[in-house]
Each structure stands twice: as C-alpha cells, then as structure tokens.
Amino acid sequence: MRQEVAQVTANTEPVPQVHLIWLEAPQIAPQAQPGQFVMARCGKDAECQLRRPLSIHQREGNKIALLFSVVGKGTQWLSQRQSGDKLDLLGPLGNGFTIHPGSQNLLLVAGGIGIAPIHFLADEAVKRGLSVTMLYGTPTTTQLYPSKLLPKVRLVTATEDGTEGTKGMITDLLPDFTEGADQVFACGPASMYQTMAAQKFPIAKPIQISLEVRMGCGLGVCYGCTVKTKKGLRQVCKDGPIFDLDNILWDELNYL
Ligand SMILES: Cc1cc2nc3c(=O)[nH]c(=O)nc-3n(C[C@H](O)[C@H](O)[C@H](O)COP(=O)(O)OP(=O)(O)OC[C@H]3O[C@@H](n4cnc5c(N)ncnc54)[C@H](O)[C@@H]3O)c2cc1C
Numbered sequence: 697m698r699q700e701v702a703q704v705t706a707n708t709e710p711v712p713q714v715h716l717i718w719l720e721a722p723q724i725a726p727q728a729q730p731g732q733f734v735m736a737r738c739g740k741d742a743e744c745q746l747r748r749p750l751s752i753h754q755r756e757g758n759k760i761a762l763l764f765s766v767v768g769k770g771t772q773w774l775s776q777r778q779s780g781d782k783l784d785l786l787g788p789l790g791n792g793f794t795i796h797p798g799s800q801n802l803l804l805v806a807g808g809i810g811i812a813p814i815h816f817l818a819d820e821a822v823k824r825g826l827s828v829t830m831l832y833g834t835p836t837t838t839q840l841y842p843s844k845l846l847p848k849v850r851l852v853t854a855t856e857d858g859t860e861g862t863k864g865m866i867t868d869l870l871p872d873f874t875e876g877a878d879q880v881f882a883c884g885p886a887s888m889y890q891t892m893a894a895q896k897f898p899i900a901k902p903i904q905i906s907l908e909v910r911m912g913c914g915l916g917v918c919y920g921c922t923v924k925t926k927k928g929l930r931q932v933c934k935d936g937p938i939f940d941l942d943n944i945l946w947d948e949l950n951y952l
Pocket residue numbers: 733748749750751752763764765766767768769770771772809812813907908909910911937952
C-alpha cells in the first residue's frame with residue numbers, strides 16, 4: 697500500500713452523473729489487482745476529512761482509472777478535477793477478486809456503478825485468455841456505461857424499464873447463465889446481493905462479491921466498516937471488500 701499524489705490526466709462523464717477519471721499513479725498502478733480500491737482525499741472541507749473509497753476501474757501502464765457516481769460532497773469535488781490537478785491517494789487497498797487456477801469460464805455480474813471493479817476483472821480475465829460473460833443491469837439505457845470497451849466479453853444487458861436488453865433486474869437472468877460457469881463474481885447494490893443470496897446456483901465455488909459499506913480509514917484502524925459474517929466480525933477495508941456471498945449475514949448488515 698502506498699500514499700501517492702497522483703496527477704489527473706483526463707476526466708470525462710461517459711454517463712450522466714458518472715465520471716471517469718484517469719490518473720498517473722506510478723506507485724499504485726503496477727500493484728493494483730481487480731477488486732482492490734483506493735482511498736481518495738476529496739478536498740479540504742471538514743465533511744471530507746475522511747477519504748472516500750473508490751474501486752480501481754482500469755489500469756494501463758502507470759495509470760489507473762476511477763469510475764464513480766456523483767452522490768455527495770466528496771464525489772462532487774472529485775468530479776470537478778481537471779487534467780493536471782493532483783489527487784492524494786492511498787492504495788491499492790483490500791483483498792481483490794481471486795480467479796482460481798483451472799477456472800476457464802467466468803460469469804461476471806454488474807449492477808449499476810458496480811461495473812467499476814467488474815470492468816477491471818473482465819479486462820484481466822480476457823488478458824489471461826479466459827472466457828468471460830458479463831451480465832450488466834441498470835435502471836435505464838442512458839445509465840449503461842459504454843460496453844464497446846470490452847470487445848472480447850460476451851455482454852448481456854438488462855434495464856428495469858426495458859429500454860435496452862431484457863426488461864427487468866439483472867438477477868432475473870442469472871439462473872440462465874450459471875450453468876457452465878466455473879466462478880461467479882459480482883458487484884452491485886445490497887438488494888442485488890440479497891436476491892442472489894436467496895437463490896441457489898449450481899456452482900461449486902463460492903460467489904465472490906464486492907461489498908460497499910461506509911468506510912472511515914480504509915486501513916483497518918477505525919473498525920467503522922465492520923460487518924457480521926458466518927466466520928465472525930470482519931472489516932470490509934482489510935478483510936474485504938471481496939467476500940463470499942454466502943458468508944455475509946445479510947439480515948444483520950447495516951448497509952449505509
Ligand atoms: C470498497 C469500496 C469501493 C467503492 N467503489 C466505488 C466505485 O468504484 N464507484 C462509486 O461510484 N462508488 C464506489 N464506492 C462508494 C463510494 O465510496 C461512495 O459513493 C462515496 O464515498 C460517497 O462520498 P460522497 O462524499 O460523495 O458522499 P457522502 O456525502 O459521503 O454520502 C452521500 C450518499 O452516498 C452514499 N454513500 C456514502 N458512502 C458510501 C459508501 N462507502 N458506499 C456506498 N454508498 C455510499 C450514501 O447513501 C450517502 O447518503 C465504493 C465504496 C467502497 C466501500
């Protein structure tokens with residue numbers, strides 16, 4: 697883990713209220729693994745004293761990209777950064793996704809902004825020559841992050857209003873795609889995980905999910921992100937953010 701003052705090289709808004717920021721981060725980028733995150737200092741206001749956790753969305757050489765929804769003061773500040781601006785980061789943090797040796801067919805599930813870490817995982821899996829199917833759902837077509845970025849991935853979309861792909865929730869499609877998948881990985885809202893946890897899938901290996909809860913320090917010091925699991929209390933920042941779906945006690949999760 698490094699602290700690094702990274703330089704913004706680009707900031708675009710590929711989807712309304714969703715920003716894609718590229719950063720020159722030569723200390724963090726080479727170590728970054730899919731599923732890991734950075735803690736970004738978002739300005740000097742009192743409300744932003746705590747860094748904000750953001751998944752590593754892409755990596756190219758010494759650069760990393762963050763893809764984030766503008767939801768509050770910190771992400772608003774971040775969305776206004778321009779090329780040449782500096783950003784104070786800690787990272788890479790957390791455990792990251794694990795692709796087991798022998799896994800050939802991966803099923804990836806992204807709900808909304810959950811596409812952020814799933815994209816990095818898909819990219820890495822394709823580079824390793826694995827076969828990747830991605831189920832990606834959003835409320836409506838204008839919120840779908842451009843899918844042409846991953847040409848070798850088999851992409852299946854769903855929108856809640858039916859404006860693109862299948863009408864409904866992305867979890868509705870899951871039972872049709874789990875057969876033949878060696879591993880399943882997911883990132884999305886708690887409601888998506890709760891639906892998945894209630895379903896039974898014919899998959900030998902545990903489903904890995906990225907858990908997003910409110911986080912204080914990101915370093916395992918403050919215990920602010922502690923969650924209850926079947927194996928006891930766990931810190932999302934240090935023990936996660938990737939957990940086995942079935943290990944989380946969903947009914948006891950204080951989700952934001
Ligand atoms: C490991 C991890 C990785 C994450 N990766 C991404 C990512 O790649 N892209 C992305 O858009 N978001 C991601 N998040 C969520 C992101 O950290 C929050 O949206 C952000 O901290 C909000 O900061 P803010 O100051 O803009 O909003 P605040 O003013 O702090 O809060 C505004 C609203 O945002 C929501 N929020 C606040 N903190 C979180 C949180 N930790 N997780 C989810 N929702 C939150 C709450 O509903 C709150 O009402 C991640 C969270 C974690 C824990």
